[in-house]
Amino acid sequence: MKLLSFVHQGRETWGAVVGDGVVDLGKARPQHAGLVDYIASGEYLQAAQHVEGLPIAARLADITFLPPIPKPEKIVCAVRNYMDHHQEVLAAGMQRELSEQPPIFLRVWRSQCAHNQPIVRPHVSESLDWEGELAVIIGKGGRNIAEADAFDHVAGYACYNDGSVREWQFHAKQIASGKNFESTGGFGPWMVTADEIAPGRALKLETRLNGEVVQSSHTGHMIFSIPKLISYASTIFTLVPGDVIATGTPAGVGWSKKPPRFMKPGDVCEVEIEGIGVLRNPIVQQD
Numbered sequence: 001m002k003l004l005s006f007v008h009q010g011r012e013t014w015g016a017v018v019g020d021g022v023v024d025l026g027k028a029r030p031q032h033a034g035l036v037d038y039i040a041s042g043e044y045l046q047a048a049q050h051v052e053g054l055p056i057a058a059r060l061a062d063i064t065f066l067p068p069i070p071k072p073e074k075i076v077c078a079v080r081n082y083m084d085h086h087q088e089v090l091a092a093g094m095q096r097e098l099s100e101q102p103p104i105f106l107r108v109w110r111s112q113c114a115h116n117q118p119i120v121r122p123h124v125s126e127s128l129d130w131e132g133e134l135a136v137i138i139g140k141g142g143r144n145i146a147e148a149d150a151f152d153h154v155a156g157y158a159c160y161n162d163g164s165v166r167e168w169q170f171h172a173k174q175i176a177s178g179k180n181f182e183s184t185g186g187f188g189p190w191m192v193t194a195d196e197i198a199p200g201r202a203l204k205l206e207t208r209l210n211g212e213v214v215q216s217s218h219t220g221h222m223i224f225s226i227p228k229l230i231s232y233a234s235t236i237f238t239l240v241p242g243d244v245i246a247t248g249t250p251a252g253v254g255w256s257k258k259p260p261r262f263m264k265p266g267d268v269c270e271v272e273i274e275g276i277g278v279l280r281n282p283i284v285q286q287d
Contacts, residue, residue, distance in 0.1 A: 001016055001017075001044075001047040001048055001051075001192070001193045001195075001196070002016060002190040002191070002192055002193075002277070003015070003016055003017075003025075003035060003038075003044065003047060003068065003156065003190060003191045003193065004016070004017060004035075004065065004066075004068055004188070004189065004190035004191065005034065005035050005065075005066040005068055005069070005070050006022065006063040006064060006065055006066055007063065007064040007066060008022075008024070008057060008058045008062070008063045008064070009058075012066065013025075013026030013027060014026045014034055014035040014038070015057065016047055016050075016051050017060065017190055018051060018056060019056075020059055020060055020061075021056035021057070021058060021059050021060060022056065022057055022058055022059075022060060022063060023051045023054045023055070023056060023057060024054075024057035024058075025038070025047075025050060025051070025054075027057070028050070028054055029043075029050065034070070035068065035069065035191075035242075036069060036072075036241055036242035039137070039139050039155045039241045039242060040139075040141075040240075040241035040242070042139075044139070044155060044193065045195070047193065064114075064117075065114040065115040065116055065117065065188055065189055066114045067109075067112050067113070067114045067187040067188055068137065068187065068188055068189075068191040069137060069187075069191070069242045069244060070109070072109055072242050072243055072244045073240050073242065073243055074106060074239070074240075074243045074244070075106060075107040075108070075109065075111075075112070075243075075244045075245075075246065076104055076106060076229070076233045076243065076244070076245045077104060077105050077106070077107055077162055077179065077245075077246040077248075078102055078103070078104055078224065078229055078245070078246065078247050078248035079102075079103040079104065079105065079175070079248065080098075080103065080248065081102065081222050081223050081224055081229075081247060081248025081249075082217065082221050082222060082223065082248055082249065082250040082251065083221065083223055084221065084251035085248070085249055085250050085251045085252075085253070086098060086223070087251070088251045088252075088253070088256040089256070091256070098223070101232060102224040102228060102229055102232050104229075104232070104233060105174070105175060105176045106176065107162075107176075107179055107180055107185060108180050110182045110183070111163075111179065111180045111182060111183070111184055111185050112183070112184075112185040112186065112187045113183045113184075113185070113186055113187070113281065114186075114187065114188050115186070115188035115189030115190075115279050115280060115281070116189075116280055116281070116282075117183075117186075117281065118183065118281065118282050118283065118284040119161070119163055119183060119184055119185070119186055119263065119269065119281045119282070119283050119284070120181075120182065120183040120184060120283075120284055120286050121184075121263065121264065121265060121283060121284070121285050122165060122181045122184070122286050123286045124167070124168070125165045125166070125167055125168065125181075126167075126262065127165065127167050127254075127255065127260070127262045128163060128164070128166075128184065128262055128263045128264075128283070129163065129164045129165075129166050129253050129254045129255050129262055130161055130163065130164075130207055130209065130214065130215070130253065130254060130263055130269050130271075131161065131162035131207075131249035131253055132159070132160075132161060132205055132206070132207030132215050132249055132250075132271035132273075133159075133160040133205075133246045133247055133248060133249050133271070134157060134158075134159070134160065134203065134205060134219050134247045134273055134276075135157065135158040135159065135160035135187065135244050135245065135246050135247070136154055136156075136157060136226055136229075136230070136244070136245040136246075136247060137154070137155045137156045137157065137158060137191050137242065137243075137244055138153055138154065138155060138230075138239045138240065138241055138242065138243040138244075138245070139153060139154060139155025139156070139241055140152065140153045140155075140241065141153070141238060141239050141240040141241055141243075142234055142239055143234055143235075143237075143238045143239070144234060144235055145230055145231050145234040145239070146231060147225075147227040147228055147230075147231045148227070150226065150227035150228075150230040150231055151194070151200075151226070153230060153239065154199075154226070154230075155193065155194060155241070156192050156193045156194050157191065157192050157194065157273075157275075157276055158188060158189075158190065158191045158192070158244075158276060158279075159186070159187075159189070159271045159272070159273050159276055159277065159279035160185065160186065160187055160244075160246045160271065160279070161185055161186035161187075161207075161269060161271050161279060161281065162179065162185055162246050162249060163179075163181075163184035163185040163186065163263075164178050164179055164184075164253075165177075165178040165179075165181050165184060166178060166255050166262070168181070186269070186271065186280075186281040187244070187279070188279050189277055189278070189279055189280075190277065192275065192276045196275065197275050197276075200226070201219075201275075202218045202219050202220025202221075203218060203273050203274040203275055203276070204216075204218045204273070204274040205217050205218055205219060205250065205271070205272070205273050205274075206271075206272045206273075207252065207269070207270065207271050207272075208270045208272070209261075209263065209267060209268075209269055209270075210267055211268075214252050214254070214261075215249070215250055215251065215252035215253070216250075216252070217250030217251065217252075218274075219247070219273075221250060222247060222248060223248075224248075226245075226247060229245055229247060230245065233245065263283045264283060265284050265285040266282075266283065267282070267283040268280065268282050268283070269281050269283065
């Protein structure tokens with residue numbers, strides 16, 4: 001099932017995709033404050049039954065998408081989690097060794113934007129880069145989650161563009177400053193529930209800039225698996241329903257190209273993941 005958050009006729013709500021339309025589960029199940037609450041209740045596992053007999057509230061073309069989880073408590077991001085990306089980092093002259101444990105950082109929710117919404121290039125940057133990634137949405141919270149149990153805590157998956165302001169990312173060894181400018185990361189268009197994607201299945205991932213393929217890989221090339229990322233993160237802090245884990249990007253980012261290439265106003269960046277869909281964002285300049 002594809003679950004999403006959206007705005008229709010001025011009202012913020014959430015629901016499910018059925019064909020080329022959406023069912024308004026927020027209206028049908030008002031006991032839940034939003035999609036995160038629906039996920040936390042566990043009722044999302046019966047989403048297919050919940051939409052039966054309900055009318056289509058709007059066409060996808062007529063809604064304003066929100067990030068599937070509009071304000072996650074945590075967005076945990078993996079760094080250099082594909083070997084080919086690690087190798088392109090080395091080839092570009094950065095001295096980085098593979099670590100024995102997953103390197104991670106946090107994004108804030110204001111740094112992300114929804115499908116069809118603009119990614120904003122900050123006025124202090126000319127090196128806004130793309131990073132197509134698979135996002136994992138936590139369904140069942142927990143602390144010190146064992147790798148063997150990790151997939152039991154996954155509610156679903158989405159596309160993610162871990163947009164990176166490279167000048168600011170390279171100010172110091174920690175990279176979070178370049179990852180948290182407002183509206184620089186895309187998230188969506190919806191969340192596909194975990195029952196539709198087999199645990200550990202390698203999914204084709206492709207990033208396109210103005211229709212040109214700039215990244216092409218699959219999630220089976222991750223260095224640290226989804227269970228490892230969940231287990232490691234949950235050792236540090238309690239994961240809660242609606243938390244997002246962005247699992248890292250493969251080779252093909254713009255700053256590693258010769259010459260470097262970055263997103264600029266007027267561009268359109270798309271991240272497509274097999275079995276999930278296409279996340280599309282136009283690029284605009286900060287006012």
